[in-house]
Amino acid sequence: MSQAAQQARHIPSGEEIIRCTGVNKWYGEFHVxxxxxxxxxxxxxxxxxxxxxxxxxxxxxxxxxxEEHQKGTIVVDGIELTNNxxxxxxVRxxxxxxxxxxxxxPHLTVLENCTLAPIWVRKKPKAEAEExxxxxxxxxxxxxxxxxxxxxxxxxxxxxxxxxxxxCMNPKxxxxxxxxxxxxxEMVKEVLDVMIGLAExxxxxxxxTHEMGFAKSVADRVIFMDRGEIVEQDTPDSFFTNPKSERxxxxxxQILNH
Amino acid sequence: MTDNVQSxxxxxxxxxxxxxxxxxxxxxxxxxxxxxxxxxxLVLALLGSAIPPFVDWLFINAHGLDxxxxxxRKDNSGACxxxxxxxxxxxxxxTFPYEQQWRPLLTIVIFITLLVASCDRRxxxxxxxxxxxxxxxxxxxxxxxxxxxxxPVENTLWGGLPLTLxxxxxxxxxxxxAAILLALGxxxxxxxxxxxxxTYIELIRGVPLISLLFMASVMLPLFxxxxxxxxxxxxxxxxFIMFAAAYMAEAIRGxxxxxxxxxxxxxxxxxxxxxxxxxxxxxxQALAIAIPPLVNTFISFFKDTSLxxxxxxxxxxxxxxxxxxxPSWRGxxxxxxxxxxxxxxxxxxxxxxxxxxxxRDLNRSHRR
Numbered sequence: 001m002s003q004a005a006q007q008a009r010h011i012p013s014g015e016e017i018i019r020c021t022g023v024n025k026w027y028g029e030f031h032v033x034x035x036x037x038x039x040x041x042x043x044x045x046x047x048x049x050x051x052x053x054x055x056x057x058x059x060x061x062x063x064x065x066x067e068e069h070q071k072g073t074i075v076v077d078g079i080e081l082t083n084n085x086x087x088x089x090x091v092r093x094x095x096x097x098x099x100x101x102x103x104x105x106p107h108l109t110v111l112e113n114c115t116l117a118p119i120w121v122r123k124k125p126k127a128e129a130e131e132x133x134x135x136x137x138x139x140x141x142x143x144x145x146x147x148x149x150x151x152x153x154x155x156x157x158x159x160x161x162x163x164x165x166x167x168c169m170n171p172k173x174x175x176x177x178x179x180x181x182x183x184x185x186e187m188v189k190e191v192l193d194v195m196i197g198l199a200e201x202x203x204x205x206x207x208x209t210h211e212m213g214f215a216k217s218v219a220d221r222v223i224f225m226d227r228g229e230i231v232e233q234d235t236p237d238s239f240f241t242n243p244k245s246e247r248x249x250x251x252x253x254q255i256l257n258h
Numbered sequence: 259m260t261d262n263v264q265s266x267x268x269x270x271x272x273x274x275x276x277x278x279x280x281x282x283x284x285x286x287x288x289x290x291x292x293x294x295x296x297x298x299x300l301v302l303a304l305l306g307s308a309i310p311p312f313v314d315w316l317f318i319n320a321h322g323l324d325x326x327x328x329x330x331r332k333d334n335s336g337a338c339x340x341x342x343x344x345x346x347x348x349x350x351x352x353t354f355p356y357e358q359q360w361r362p363l364l365t366i367v368i369f370i371t372l373l374v375a376s377c378d379r380r381x382x383x384x385x386x387x388x389x390x391x392x393x394x395x396x397x398x399x400x401x402x403x404x405x406x407x408x409x410p411v412e413n414t415l416w417g418g419l420p421l422t423l424x425x426x427x428x429x430x431x432x433x434x435x436a437a438i439l440l441a442l443g444x445x446x447x448x449x450x451x452x453x454x455x456x457t458y459i460e461l462i463r464g465v466p467l468i469s470l471l472f473m474a475s476v477m478l479p480l481f482x483x484x485x486x487x488x489x490x491x492x493x494x495x496x497x498f499i500m501f502a503a504a505y506m507a508e509a510i511r512g513x514x515x516x517x518x519x520x521x522x523x524x525x526x527x528x529x530x531x532x533x534x535x536x537x538x539x540x541x542x543q544a545l546a547i548a549i550p551p552l553v554n555t556f557i558s559f560f561k562d563t564s565l566x567x568x569x570x571x572x573x574x575x576x577x578x579x580x581x582x583x584x585p586s587w588r589g590x591x592x593x594x595x596x597x598x599x600x601x602x603x604x605x606x607x608x609x610x611x612x613x614x615x616x617x618r619d620l621n622r623s624h625r626r
Contacts, residue, residue: 066523092529103524107542107620116538117528162524169528 015042017173017204018063023072025058032058033069034228040173040206045199047215047236048208050225051251056208059225060175063206064095077172093121096166100178102158104150110137110161111146114168122169129168136164140194156187160194167198174198176207210255216240224248327586341590342597345581349598352417352577358409361400362420368393368400369423377612379619394428413491417572417580419601421491425563425573429498430556436499437506442536444511455507462504468565470497475569494566498559505555513548514540546620553613557606574598 018040025033032055040046048056061067062074065081065088074081076091105113114133118124124132137143140160142153150158159179166174176195180188192214199205199218209215215222215236222239224232224247232239232248243249276282289295319336321329323343330338342349351362372393375381401420404410416424443455462470474497475490482488517540525535545552564575572580578598582591 064527066526089529089531092527095527097524097527099520099524099527101520103518103520105521105524105539105543107546117530120534120538121529121531165528 016040017042017077018206019073019075020063021073023059023062023069023074025055025062025067025069025071032228033062036072036230038223038230040204042172042204043202044220045203045205045218046207046221046223047219048206048223048225049210049212049215049251049255050231051254054225055228056223056225057177060177060206060208063173063175064092064097066097089121093169094172096169096171096174098159098162098166098174098176098179100182102150102155102162102182104158104162104165106150109147109149110142110153113150113161114165117165118168133164133168136167137161139167139197140164141190154187155183156190159183159187159191163191163194163198173204173206176205176209178208178210180209180211212240212255224251226251327590330590337593337596338590339593341581341587341593345584345587345594348418348581349574349577349594350418352421352572352580353415354417354420355409355411355415358403358411361403361408361411362416362418365397365400365420366423368397369420369427373427377616379616390431394431397424413489416491418577419574421566421571422560422563422574425495425498425566426560429495429502429563430559433499433502433506436503437510438541440503440507441510441514444507445514459504459507462500463508467497467501467562468568470501471565471569473497490569491571494569494571498563502555502559505559506552509548509551509555510544512551513544513546516547517543546617549613549617549620553609557609560605560609561602574601 016039018038020036020038023033023036023038024031036059038059048060050056058067062069062081063076069081077094079087079091081088081091104110105116108116111130111133114137115126115129118129118132119126122129134143134146137146140163142157142160142164145153145157145161150161153161163174163179179195180191183191188211192211195205195207195214196218207214207219219236221233222236223230224239224243224245226247232243232245234244239248240252243252288298315336319333321333321336321338321340323339325338325340325343327338327340330340347356347359350366351359354362372390375389376386399405399408401416401424402410402413440455440459443451444459446452446455471494474493478493479487521539521543522535525539530538563573566573567576567579575598578594582588582594
């Protein structure tokens with residue numbers, strides 16, 4: 001872990017883990033994703049931003065095929081996402097996802113939420129899965145709630161459990177779909193702190209968020225999307241100080257000067 | 259910390275005396291408006307005039323279990339429980355050979371034990387299914403006989419409560435998993451599966467149960483080749499299963515539809531397979547939501563088994579009716595139907611009470 005921490009401001013490993021080529025998607029007649037070209041390297045931390053309806057959530061949901069793309073190729077960890085169910089399941093094991101509304105399983109305790117997939121998908125023995133779950137729950141600082149049900153926790157606590165649940169699968173990539181948008185303001189920080197910790201440990205992350213502070217402090221790259229296309233991608237420094245496109249400038253002025 | 263806050267705040271006071279206690283309850287619930295007060299008085303008067311005569315008939319003037327019909331006919335101001343005393347075994351066990359009636363009795367005991375044991379959530383383990391299968395097998399051996407030195411008994415002689423329990427418990431136990439598959443099939447992405455399930459459900463639901471029973475008993479044999487015959491009881495059992503499955507599938511589908519999309523996505527996102535997702539995430543929640551409509555179906559099917567009388571099977575109600583055809587006891591229908599009704603009511607009310615408890619237990623753990 002210390003080695004990973006040293007890589008905090010790392011030079012990307014050069015090893016590609018996600019590659020999207022000419023990805024297009026339509027909802028009926030509506031063209032949501034237009035020719036998405038995206039390459040993500042191991043250890044990269046990417047923040048995706050853009051106005052609502054710009055397709056940013058749809059794009060990251062395509063990466064573990066919660067949404068299906070209709071044209072182009074998406075290759076994750078060497079596996080192309082097609083209709084092949086086995087491949088989809090293989091990719092999903094390696095790609096963790098954190099949702100805006102947490103989506104914890106309300107009929108299972110916090111601990112059971114975390115051990116379910118390792119036991120049934122990774123076929124881990126129960127004791128081992130529980131030990132690992134407790135380790136990750138400690139890491140998101142919620143271990144003392146392990147035997148409670150999600151309904152008994154606050155939003156921030158639930159989102160931290162959701163992060164731990166994903167981590168228990170030891171994913172190679174973590175996708176965050178607006179993880180703080182449904183939280184009360186005072187709970188945003190506790191979730192962001194956990195995410196910053198993950199980023200510092202070298203986790204490959206794609207994060208759809210409006211938290212520009214988070215983007216500035218941990219992202220290697222910021223992607224700006226508008227109307228289904230990637231308009232601009234750059235390091236946070238030049239993205240925020242020197243945006244190239246007019247659309248980016250307009251978006252930044254709207255979210256930064258309110 | 260809380261102590262601190264309280265010591266500086268205002269002290270707690272008792273609520274005003276006229277808002278708590280029995281007097282306040284009466285005023286709030288029975289006499290809160292003038293029309294409610296009138297209704298209360300009317301209902302009390304009605305109960306007052308109906309209950310004492312009924313109690314007189316039921317207990318005070320009633321003849322005991324050993325009373326003969328002659329005694330009862332002479333003084334008919336009270337119930338004649340002698341009818342039940344004499345016909346009890348016929349109503350409970352039908353025409354099962356008299357000296358062998360310990361076998362249906364044991365069947366009833368096995369069923370009730372299985373049902374009561376299954377109410378305990380600690381027993382909800384895979385082995386419970388095996389226990390049930392073993393229970394069904396021992397019921398079959400007990401009722402049919404022919405092995406282990408038991409005299410064979412034709413199932414045309416079965417009747418009474420064991421028949422009601424066999425039809426309803428076995429029927430619902432088989433129909434329940436079938437209903438889950440139908441409900442999942444109806445929501446499936448595969449068009450063929452979906453069309454098949456929708457067609458089945460809509461077809462069966464659109465037909466009265468009686469007509470399905472008639473078809474099973476009268477029409478089905480016409481379609482079978484000569485010499486092949488399916489047992490009448492089995493045909494009725496199959497008709498029940500088909501009917502119950504279609505109804506329960508719709509109750510379960512209601513539960514499935516109440517599960518938010520996010521639950522499916524979270525399960526998918528973790529890499530769970532379709533069946534893992536359904537068995538571990540979706541169905542436990544959907545079935546908990548579907549408890550009220552499911553229990554509704556259970557209760558109505560338990561009572562609907564009495565319809566088999568139209569195809570010549572004598573279940574609990576049928577045996578009660580048949581007991582009245584004894585010339586010396588003709589006319590004691592109040593006692594017969596009251597007795598049978600009470601048995602039905604005990605079963606149905608227990609189901610209802612248990613389902614309420616289950617709902618409370620599940621809600622306590624899951625929902626906010």
